[in-house]
Amino acid sequence: QIVAAVEDALLDGPLRGKHILVTSGPTHEPIDPVRYIANRSSGAQGTAIAQALAGLGARVTFVSGPADHPMPEGVDVVRVETAAQMLAAVEQGLPADAAVFAAAVADWRVASASDSKIKKDGSGALPVLEFAENPDILATVSQKVEGRPALVVGFAAETDDVINHATAKRQRKGCDWIVANDVSPETGIMGGSENAVTLIHNDGSESWPRMGKQAVADRLAAKISEVIGG
């Protein structure tokens, strides 16, 4: 009875009947069988957002890179490693009423990833890594002609001139909102438990005070619900 009540509570709410896609965590881009390029995203913010949306009754598809953070509960989890795999999982997850791209996707992959471990050859020569640009998941979905979610939310992790960079990013990508934050090491935000974000939309921006990542998620989920909720 308690379980049934909890399930009803989870499935009920302003986002009942809505499907929302959330990406989260870092991507890993292989260099060779043992080495890869990673980033410091823990997946904490994306996980909190998925949880908050599920709490408002949404059906959530959660596409996660290899994150340290435990996966959210009550959502459909799809685990991926690379940016290319993440895009494929996102395409598979559509259609959705909204999409929140909280993952820190690698901009580049190693074009010439090696099938065997790259070794020092004793010559003192250093390896050269050639990069290729990864697919831009946010722009790809934002600019879809058919099957674009009604609300597309991107993230911008910046280290300087945060609001200007994020405003330009919103226009360039074609998404509806950008959640911008300052991930300079001295803020302790990347990998930490708090976040200080500015939400950028077509009418300007609103800066939220620094708060826990779950509080940021709850506030963002409430705003999403205002737009697409029943």
Place this chain on the structure above:
Amino acid sequence: QIVAAVEDALLDGPLRGKHILVTSGPTHEPIDPVRYIANRSSGAQGTAIAQALAGLGARVTFVSGPADHPMPEGVDVVRVETAAQMLAAVEQGLPADAAVFAAAVADWRVASASDSKIKKDGSGALPVLEFAENPDILATVSQKVEGRPALVVGFAAETDDVINHATAKRQRKGCDWIVANDVSPETGIMGGSENAVTLIHNDGSESWPRMGKQAVADRLAAKISEVIGG
């Protein structure tokens, strides 16, 4: 009383009074404030070795890169991130009766790590990463004239021609033993719970059957104890 008995049991054993340095885990080499180069070492094998040595009564200094695996108990843990930091912690941890270098240390670091996040500049141009060779911790300690541990054990994670590569590595580095293993993705060893190793020493080599990483650790600790134990 139980605690005291356990402590006695831990401190007692054939390695009582011996100090052993163990390195473990990957290193992370920063590219910019949010990106880094990593490797797939989980720290599981190094952790098991530290635990096994402590179980035989050794005082263990455990120098660990950013590993997913929980830290071993009953040892002195020193956490580091980069290869340069690991070398500094190792130098600080000496003298030792034996040293076991189980960490998967990055051979290279990014010479020109950026203080701010590297961004796509819209030109389509790709970033160029310049590398510098990292200090060779195993060779540095193996070739010490003063203060070299009586027994220096290295690891060789190879993807092909494992025994030949590892035998050459033992001679090149000047360590006493090499624990060689095949980390090809299809073996599932890197990040997995089992290991299949070949121990290479100056009299040739011995291949051990595939077994759990704790069993590998117990067997290695017993062999170390035969050489340096009281």
